[in-house]
Amino acid sequence: MNGYVTPTRFQRVLDIPISFAQTELRRGKYIQIAQIPIEPNQQLHVRALAIQCVKNLTPGAVPVYATTSLGTVSVGVYFGSVLTSPLALAHVLNLGVSSINPFHVIKCLSAGVYTVVISNNTTNMDFSVSATGVAKLYL
């Protein structure tokens, strides 16, 4: 992986955007913000994924978590439909920003459909959230 990149090679490396502008996310809800199908011999590398919890729309409430490890709100890359099994996850416990470690590359090699899902993991609070990221697809 240290050779020079030819124009032919360069054309087959794509940055797939993961973009979710500030949106109200109600208690217990989740939204799929991207889907990336991978075929055999293709690779997907995820190095940048961030979530910002901008506003608590239910101030004063004490969060009741559906799944504690996912924090109050989270964004993750999934292979399958189980919210508790992300391949990469950025989550916040309160207002603020959280991101995955860009120096630890999440490499997806198995063929299938990878999805990016943002979710509110509480049963009693609403939040205003935004997410940003990119997935590098090697065709």
Add this chain to the structure above:
Amino acid sequence: MAYLTESKLASVLDLPVSLSATELKMGDWLLLSTVRIVQPMLLTVRYLNIQLLSTNVDVTKIANVNKIYGNLGLCYVALRRDYTSGTPGAPGAVETLVANDLGITARDTASPLFVTVPGTYSWLVANNMKADATSAISTSTSIDFKLSITGQVRLDLSNV
């Protein structure tokens, strides 16, 4: 100029700054994107545009007194460092892209902004309008804009 290697290509990420057509109410703002930078990363901001699609009032009737910040046009996109809350037009923004009329307003691609200072950088779009009794627009009218934003920033993870 050196050739591009596989490892260099893998460490350069193009991140989106975008918003599909959305109605932004008078004085309101939305957070679009967030990027966290640590050493030795380099963030290059080059491409960004706003399209003001429509407004519910006659734009020619909008006066300077209707602007929250006189220098920030009808609406603007602000890049702020370590943003947590508050109006994005407040002093201290890293840069702003100001839309003064309907149509497309684009950032100058020949003048990239290079950012290496560690921090969390956020792009916010804001409606710069407010009601004013001396304006030709009634104070009971909310000056709203429908707008769309497209942009891209380049994050080089190993700027060495």
